[in-house]
Amino acid sequence: QQPVQSPQAVILREGEDAVINCSSSKALYSVHWYRQKHGEAPVFLMILLKGGEQKGHDKISASFNEKKQQSSLYLTASQLSYSGTYFCGTERVRSGNTPLVFGKGTRLSVIA
């Protein structure tokens, strides 16, 4: 069952901030975030494991609220290079081995 991402698309000017949300109706073990540029494969950004942790990478950070089964990706002081489609992938709490299931993506465009 695909997680739900919002918004579907967002346009930013350089230097502005954005938040992308990912939610699931199932109990999650982990949430992964990826960015994909046009014509390329998705590239890993970060993983958040069950436990409500928050991670950061340069000016991109994320949180995971396991009570709500929600994760948010925060992009601050956006740069042109941040443009692309962002996907969250979710792994359910294990009663066996579960694969990574992705949302439909959020298209982010950063303009000068």
Added chain:
Amino acid sequence: NAGVTQTPKFQVLKTGQSMTLQCAQDMNHEYMSWYRQDPGMGLRLIHYSVGAGITDQGEVPNGYNVSRSTTEDFPLRLLSAAPSQTSVYFCASRSTGSEQYFGPGTRLTVT
């Protein structure tokens, strides 16, 4: 390490033809998965494997078969190609609790 490799990069098939998309990884990952990507639909899971000899269906398995005889290889077979299977196919692998690595993708057109 080569990471995750996929062949071919591009393929054109006629309706009814069969073919196999190849996928291999050299990171000793137990998980391997196949996804298809269509505009506006995100990455949809076709089949996945949690180890050699173990496979299971994803969200959109119809028309595809997989097998996993070794840890390294996870081929995807199209039994009888249909225009609805025109898509970009990604193979991916990972270990438990760690990042997933994607192959470069195969762009398939069925006419």
